[in-house]
Amino acid sequence: MALFDLPIDELRAYRAESGAPEDFDAFWGKTLQETRRHDLDVRFEPVDTGLSTVRVLDVTFAGFGGHPVKGWLRLPAGATEPLPLVVEFIGYGGGRGLAHENLLWASTGRAHFVMDTRGQGSAWGGGGGTTDPVGAAPAYPGFMTRGVDAPGNYYYRRVFTDAVRAVEAARSHPLADAARTAVIGESQGGGMALAVGGLVPDLVAVAPDVPFLCDFPRAVTVTDRHPYREIGLFLKTHRGRAADVLRTLSYFDGVHFAARGRAPALFSAALEDQTCPPSTVFAAFNAWAHADKAIEVYEFNDHEGGGPFQEERKLRWLRAYA
Numbered sequence: 001m002a003l004f005d006l007p008i009d010e011l012r013a014y015r016a017e018s019g020a021p022e023d024f025d026a027f028w029g030k031t032l033q034e035t036r037r038h039d040l041d042v043r044f045e046p047v048d049t050g051l052s053t054v055r056v057l058d059v060t061f062a063g064f065g066g067h068p069v070k071g072w073l074r075l076p077a078g079a080t081e082p083l084p085l086v087v088e089f090i091g092y093g094g095g096r097g098l099a100h101e102n103l104l105w106a107s108t109g110r111a112h113f114v115m116d117t118r119g120q121g122s123a124w125g126g127g128g129g130t131t132d133p134v135g136a137a138p139a140y141p142g143f144m145t146r147g148v149d150a151p152g153n154y155y156y157r158r159v160f161t162d163a164v165r166a167v168e169a170a171r172s173h174p175l176a177d178a179a180r181t182a183v184i185g186e187s188q189g190g191g192m193a194l195a196v197g198g199l200v201p202d203l204v205a206v207a208p209d210v211p212f213l214c215d216f217p218r219a220v221t222v223t224d225r226h227p228y229r230e231i232g233l234f235l236k237t238h239r240g241r242a243a244d245v246l247r248t249l250s251y252f253d254g255v256h257f258a259a260r261g262r263a264p265a266l267f268s269a270a271l272e273d274q275t276c277p278p279s280t281v282f283a284a285f286n287a288w289a290h291a292d293k294a295i296e297v298y299e300f301n302d303h304e305g306g307g308p309f310q311e312e313r314k315l316r317w318l319r320a321y322a
Helices: 024-035 155-171 188-199 216-222 228-237 242-252 254-258 278-287 308-318
Strands: 043-047 054-062 068-076 083-089 111-115 176-186 205-209 265-270 293-298
Touching (some): 188 254, 205 308, 254 278, 265 278, 293 308
Parallel strands (some): 083 111, 083 176, 176 205, 205 265
16 A cells, blocks of 8 residues: 555644543543552462563453453563563554563563453454453444443443553562553554553653554544444444544544653654554644654554564663663
8 A cells, every 4th residue: 555644744743633522631530530449459470481581470450440451561580679661552452462472571671561451362462361341332343332322431441441550550569660661552552552641640651653543533534444444334334423423532532642641752653554544643643742752654664564673663762761
């Protein structure tokens, strides 16, 4: 696919047209307050992986509604003092995978926490093991329209709340230095990193790669690729409900979380990306509130973005913060 979105000079200036709901902060403040009434109930169980350089802990903590959420905490073998912490969120359809996977960040001498995404983990990778016990109104298959009838019912209310609690759970381990916490993620994971970046005030760095869940009003009209297409197909059946659906989605838009970002950030975008169109990524980047921010642009890449090249960039960039 050749370039299909705005030219790069227009992308660098692009701003989303839609604003956050007036009660955006109150909505999220109440959501997190209700969730924190449940004990975090975090448990760390050692896993026998056969690895010699990395120690892996099987983690369970209480997320939204007190529901159990899984994760992995990977630590450099032999670590005895608190380490910088990297919390990672996973792309759409994936799960935390197997215990021996994803060793990059622990190999840098950091603590690395990977959160399982509730209800997902069955589309690619090593799978997941966190259920989503909450029911919902009729939805198009996938996750994008589950509970889209109202902000309080929407699927990503639970997921974003889980993500905030994941940071709290990871920070509770004695070998994690809470004062040096960064969050990262690709695609859906990038959108979750943006949400956490807007909801957790004391992070040291945020790195969303080709982030999903940004600038919904533009995304659902500029691309016909899934997962955004799930929303269009839902509205194809539920005629006349576009305004209500977009209102719900406005509480979960990465652009609005970005406007509340209080940490240095490194974004990435790919100009041939039809899954997360570059204009939607730049909408979040241009809204990011912290002055220390940068974006890597991959001109001839689709949703794979920078891949290992972006990993190398993050490895160098994060040295200054954690």
